[in-house]
Amino acid sequence: MVAEKSTPHLHSAVEPNPTLKRRLDALVRAAMPSLFIIICTVLLSAPFGLPGQEELQFGLAVSTVWFWAANRPRSMPAIAVFFCGLVLEIFSSGPPGAVLFWLLVTYGVASNWRYGLSQIGFVAGWLIFAALALTGSFFEWALVCLHAFALLSPVPSLFQAALTVGIYPSLSALFVWGRRTFANPDQA
Incomplete structure (x- = not known):
């Protein structure tokens, strides 16, 4: 008797052909x-006149890149991080290229340490994120000081790091x- 060498089907249910609507839905999701x-x-x-509006832009972007690169990198590929960083650079008044560079660094750390981050608890991952956010804020502060040829107060940088870690x-x-x-x- 000859044994059948075919592979078993992974999905027993019949799946519909992906229509244009389903493809667009999956793309948007x-x-x-x-x-x-x-x-x-x-x-x-x-x-709007809200205090910390620009710092919140940095915090939201870095937090979003960190979470999605560590948990579902298919939803946050490097090219998307680059384009989001370009949009952030257009709408922010920080040193040119600093936020874009730091978003790519955050993406690289989160995606390369993805397996290790999934093995540790939330608090330990949050502490690693806090160190990364603090480093990014001080990087921006150093570039601003270099651009101004003066030693400026680090308080706005500390506020940005605290806001990023806090949200x-x-x-x-x-x-x-x-x-x-x-x-x-x-689910599309």
């Missing part, structure tokens, strides 16, 4: 993290819910 960064950047660039848990909770619902391309 996969692009949700990038769209979130772009919408928040544009909204926070409006002159991450709430954003993380929002993104965990979003990853299961509206930002899940598998």
Whole structure:
């Protein structure tokens, strides 16, 4: 008797052919993290007069890149991080290229340490993120000091780092819910 060498089907259910509507739905769901960064950047660039508006732009972008690169990198590829960084550079008044560079560094750290970050708890991952946010804020501060040829106060940089670290848990909770619902391309 000859044994059959065919591989078993992984999906027993019949799947429908992907229509244009389903493909667009999956594309929009996969692009949700990038769209979130772009919408928040544009909204926070409006002159609302809120204290810490520009620092919040940095915090939202870095937190979003960190979470999605560590948890679902298909929804936040490097090219999307680059384009989000370009949009952020257009709407921010910091040193040119600093935010874009730091978003790419954050993406690289989160995506390369993805397996290790999944093995440690939330608090340990948050501490690593805090160190990264503090380093990024001081990097921007150093570039501003270099551009001004003066030693400026580091208080705005510390505020930006504190705001970035402080909003991450709430954003993380929002993104965990979003990853299961509206930002899940598998539900398209």
